Amino acid sequence: MASIGLKVIRGMFGAAEHLTPRLGGRAAFELFCRTPDRRKLTAGERRAVESAADFMSEARHHRLKARSGCITVHEFKPVPRRLAAGTVLVVHGWRSRTEYMRLLIEGYRRAGFRVLSLDLPGHGASQGRRLTMANAVDAVRVADEWFGPFTCVVGHSFGGAVALSAAAGAIRGIAPLSVQRLVLVAAPNAMSDVFAGFGRHINIGPRSASSADRQVERISGHRLAYFVGSEFLQRLKVPVLVIHAPDDREVSADNASALGSAGSHVRLQWAPGLGHRRILTDPTVVQLAVGFAGSADEMAH
DSSP states (O other): OOOHHHHHHHHHHHHHHHHOHHHHHHHHHHHHHBOOOTTSOOHHHHHHHHHTHHHHHTSEEEEEEETTEEEEEEEEOOSSOSSOSOEEEEEOOTTOOGGGGHHHHHHHHHTTOEEEEEEOTTSTTSOOSBOOHHHHHHHHHHHHHHHOOEEEEEEETHHHHHHHHHHHTOSTTSOOOOEEEEEEESOOSBHHHHHHHHHHHHTOOHHHHHHHHHHHHHHHSSOGGGOBHHHHHHHHOSOEEEEEOTTOSSSOHHHHHHHHTTOTTEEEEEOTTOTTTGGGGOHHHHHHHHHHHHOTTGGGO
16 A cells, blocks of 8 residues: 555645646656665665675775765775786666675685775765666766776676766766676666656656656757666677666566576576575575676686
């Protein structure tokens, strides 16, 4: 049953569709981009952050200036400390942060990689309460300028879409990210589908949705329909590993199937029973992701 607050929001957007669709669309876009209050963690989130305190103390924390404000990039040295096998960039998803990517980061460190983990705008230790594809890709750009080039970029959920968009040069005015490999974990394929699901939830009508789409074009240079990961992959031609759980309830398995069909350079690995978030803590998934970054000949076999 919908909460009273949600019923009010749905009513407001229903009225806006008939009275002021332009303003309704702008309001819907801003609501879509609004990030959760980082001070209001759930009990589970608080436990995860607290349990990762020692892990985070091993990192060097960099505060960097991006278009959206200050972002934080956490630098983890290889374990044991030695000349790094390469540099991996890790990008978390919506309502996530570096602490939740801990096991992946530790896996890459043990394999001899230096790892940079980006807290996206409005998340973790980065500033703001607004996250868009444009300011996320800009944050990746800043991380690349300071710490790149990257051997591999690993993205979970929305972070996977960010990694793909950065590599494809999908944001106007930001050059494509040069990367040797991509690992996409539970990533969505089409951002238009993501927004459509949000629109159904809060009752956005077609005229308001079109107005919101114009806001996307204003800040990114493209409409939502442009942001399709499988189409980006067809042009990129870099080795890609897609890992997805068939039972993922947040990002359906159809997304992985679409990404996996982009070409022979894309390898699709199913991870049954792991859902959308448990997939990050599964030892087999970590082993696959780490091994993919470290094996130069893997796509040839």
